[in-house]
Amino acid sequence: xxxxxxxxxxxxxxxxxxxxxxxxxxxxxxxxxxxxxxxxxxxxxxxxxxxxxxxxxxxxxxxxxxxxxxxxxxxxxxxxxxxxxxxxxxxxxxxxxxxxxxxxxxxxxxxxxxxxxxxxxxxxxxxxxxxxxxxxxxxxxxxxxxxxxxxxxxxxxxxxxxxxxxxxxxxxxxxxxxxxxxxxxxxxxxxxxx
Amino acid sequence: xxxxxxxxxxxxxxxxxxxxxxxxxxxxxxxxxxxxxxxxxxxxxxxxxxxxxxxxxxxxxxxxxxxxxxxxxxxxxxxxxxxxxxxxxxxxxxxxxxxxxxxxxxxxxxxxxxxxxxxxxxxxxxxxxxxxxxxxxxxxxxxxxxxxxxxxxxxxxxxxxxxxxxxxxxxxxxxxxxxxxxxxxxxxxxxxxx
Amino acid sequence: xxxxxxxxxxxxxxxxxxxxxxxxxxxxxxxxxxxxxxxxxxxxxxxxxxxxxxxxxxxxxxxxxxxxxxxxxxxxxxxxxxxxxxxxxxxxxxxxxxxxxxxxxxxxxxxxxxxxxxxxxxxxxxxxxxxxxxxxxxxxxxxxxxxxxxxxxxxxxxxxxxxxxxxxxxxxxxxxxxxxxxxxxxxxxxxxxx
Amino acid sequence: xxxxxxxxxxxxxxxxxxxxxxxxxxxxxxxxxxxxxxxxxxxxxxxxxxxxxxxxxxxxxxxxxxxxxxxxxxxxxxxxxxxxxxxxxxxxxxxxxxxxxxxxxxxxxxxxxxxxxxxxxxxxxxxxxxxxxxxxxxxxxxxxxxxxxxxxxxxxxxxxxxxxxxxxxxxxxxxxxxxxxxxxxxxxxxxxxx
DNA sequence: AATGAATGAGGGTTCATTCAT
DNA sequence: CATGAATGAACCCTCATTCAT
Numbered sequence: 059x060x061x062x063x064x065x066x067x068x069x070x071x072x073x074x075x076x077x078x079x080x081x082x083x084x085x086x087x088x089x090x091x092x093x094x095x096x097x098x099x100x101x102x103x104x105x106x107x108x109x110x111x112x113x114x115x116x117x118x119x120x121x122x123x124x125x126x127x128x129x130x131x132x133x134x135x136x137x138x139x140x141x142x143x144x145x146x147x148x149x150x151x152x153x154x155x156x157x158x159x160x161x162x163x164x165x166x167x168x169x170x171x172x173x174x175x176x177x178x179x180x181x182x183x184x185x186x187x188x189x190x191x192x193x194x195x196x197x198x199x200x201x202x203x204x205x206x207x208x209x210x211x212x213x214x215x216x217x218x219x220x221x222x223x224x225x226x227x228x229x230x231x232x233x234x235x236x237x238x239x240x241x242x243x244x245x246x247x248x249x250x251x252x
Numbered sequence: 253x254x255x256x257x258x259x260x261x262x263x264x265x266x267x268x269x270x271x272x273x274x275x276x277x278x279x280x281x282x283x284x285x286x287x288x289x290x291x292x293x294x295x296x297x298x299x300x301x302x303x304x305x306x307x308x309x310x311x312x313x314x315x316x317x318x319x320x321x322x323x324x325x326x327x328x329x330x331x332x333x334x335x336x337x338x339x340x341x342x343x344x345x346x347x348x349x350x351x352x353x354x355x356x357x358x359x360x361x362x363x364x365x366x367x368x369x370x371x372x373x374x375x376x377x378x379x380x381x382x383x384x385x386x387x388x389x390x391x392x393x394x395x396x397x398x399x400x401x402x403x404x405x406x407x408x409x410x411x412x413x414x415x416x417x418x419x420x421x422x423x424x425x426x427x428x429x430x431x432x433x434x435x436x437x438x439x440x441x442x443x444x445x446x
Numbered sequence: 447x448x449x450x451x452x453x454x455x456x457x458x459x460x461x462x463x464x465x466x467x468x469x470x471x472x473x474x475x476x477x478x479x480x481x482x483x484x485x486x487x488x489x490x491x492x493x494x495x496x497x498x499x500x501x502x503x504x505x506x507x508x509x510x511x512x513x514x515x516x517x518x519x520x521x522x523x524x525x526x527x528x529x530x531x532x533x534x535x536x537x538x539x540x541x542x543x544x545x546x547x548x549x550x551x552x553x554x555x556x557x558x559x560x561x562x563x564x565x566x567x568x569x570x571x572x573x574x575x576x577x578x579x580x581x582x583x584x585x586x587x588x589x590x591x592x593x594x595x596x597x598x599x600x601x602x603x604x605x606x607x608x609x610x611x612x613x614x615x616x617x618x619x620x621x622x623x624x625x626x627x628x629x630x631x632x633x634x635x636x637x638x639x640x
Numbered sequence: 641x642x643x644x645x646x647x648x649x650x651x652x653x654x655x656x657x658x659x660x661x662x663x664x665x666x667x668x669x670x671x672x673x674x675x676x677x678x679x680x681x682x683x684x685x686x687x688x689x690x691x692x693x694x695x696x697x698x699x700x701x702x703x704x705x706x707x708x709x710x711x712x713x714x715x716x717x718x719x720x721x722x723x724x725x726x727x728x729x730x731x732x733x734x735x736x737x738x739x740x741x742x743x744x745x746x747x748x749x750x751x752x753x754x755x756x757x758x759x760x761x762x763x764x765x766x767x768x769x770x771x772x773x774x775x776x777x778x779x780x781x782x783x784x785x786x787x788x789x790x791x792x793x794x795x796x797x798x799x800x801x802x803x804x805x806x807x808x809x810x811x812x813x814x815x816x817x818x819x820x821x822x823x824x825x826x827x828x829x830x831x832x833x834x
Numbered sequence: 835a836a837t838g839a840a841t842g843a844g845g846g847t848t849c850a851t852t853c854a855t
Numbered sequence: 856c857a858t859g860a861a862t863g864a865a866c867c868c869t870c871a872t873t874c875a876t
Contacts, residue, residue, distance in 0.1 A: 084278035218416030472666035610800030
């Protein structure tokens, strides 16, 4: 039975992702989430403590998924250059998906400044991202491509540029510029690492 | 009379700044703003069309102020190195002020993905920031310190790193690390430009 | 379940009838309606789109009910004279009921000049009233009592006098004069038709 | 000085007429009235006790004016037929003016069922209207055109038909039908009196 | 386990009224 | 006299949450 409950929770979180992406973090209602999940209004409250609890689980899940996708993509490659490229490609996957994810993620970042639960979830995400950078940089060192000693600092810089460029692209509101921001991001990172 | 009204509007915007910083964009109420301004509930609506109007004025004002401060600080200096240092110093002015500003600013960035008015205000801010970078890079070229040809791309990279590092620092929630993030940011920019 | 909901809607409309009759169309609040229905504040909004929706349903219902009552009463009779008498008797049913209904109905008439939805509901009511008059006049023609050829004109005249006398009686605010206004109305109509 | 004050009051009442006619009794605000009168927001409250006081004076004034106009028009004529015709012509003066006046007047009638002050003002208006009818009927008796003994009853019937037809016309919302309702009204009255 | 009716706090907004200037 | 800034009550409406079924 616990198995069934977990499925239901997944269904609700998935619906919440759609709902928040479409309506926005502040505009979304539990009714919206229930509608997207094709369940009745009381269900989200039945499977979660309250609205914030649903959204916190959503944040935890989407950051976890994104991380796994990025990690997988990077680990498929062998050379440092390819790994970095794969990383960036997976982050800048497509205008549509990026818009959807970052709309939600930006809302969470904004909330996280006042909400410790969100902050902690995001901290884990950052750590995970750092581990990806570390993998790439370790390989780069082996290959003697980028010679970086302080993995932590460089990893932070990489994520900084990814987030920074993504936000700047989001602010343009222009899908057509997605490719150029992606390239600029890749360029900036390699320039930085060289 | 118009003078007095302008002062009142300032008072309300200032109160809104405090209120949004404390409660967050979505949680703040007109009652909160009125309370922070020590006026009655109806006053914000008397001086502004509606809640969004108050907040849009707030965004416009804080971005404008930040820009002017940064510009002034940069223009006081003569060498490119000092200009960049002054820029970063002004951006990373203090944990307290940065926390206050970026709490509000992050909220607006999140909103801007769904609200054109905010998006436009932010676009102007980005342009202004680009003009500061340009000034620095122009001087750098003269001095032959950083040799950058594409000012736009480099300017974007600079702002990207500033925002990126600031957000990462915000997510730590730790005032003590402010200095180290500032240095990392400076380092990353100079590394990138070299 | 739908059955239950319909009952609830009826309950709210009935409460709205009382509330509007007591407080007036413009003065009545959703809170009033909720109070009269012995439900909480949110219920009217749960069963209806908004306040106007409640009131439009109220208008539609009371005009429909009045019409049906009048029609039934008229169709019970056989001679034209009796039919007319029954019509007038049903319209001028009692000071209490008339006061209640016309308080509400007058409010709606006043609103109808600015609100198309109300105007249309009233137009249907007028048509229904005209059909009653037509039935009476058709019978009268058979009996050779009143010889009227233009049913539409005469029907309009009948309703005109009914509404006109009723409003004049309302303005007296005097229940005791109800009978005399009813008689005057009947007299005026028969005089007009002869 | 009292003279000047009276002028100001007139100015406000006139503005209130325009404002109520345009916005409706329930929608009109003191700000609207002040705007139409080209005075500041505080003025209506300065010259009248409160909003209702303004509106009560408005009702008293417009009914008085209408009565005087009707009376004058009737007294210009000599024969009973012409007097009645002049009466009806003055009442049904034009679609525009009638719509303006009756929009306001209907609102007042609706209010009058719950507001004694309005009721009394309207009662005086009805008396005045009755006196006009009486004049006409007196002349008619002299001429042996309509032989009516009970002036009060007949006068009431006349006003009933006037109000009734006017309201029915208002409900059509159609300026083009104004003429036909006027004729129907005249016809109905003469039929009734014959 | 799931529903959805019901609650009621709290939001933004409007506006009559007051009152210092 | 006149202004219009300020007040705050009251409106409609939304929605998270509860709970009987």
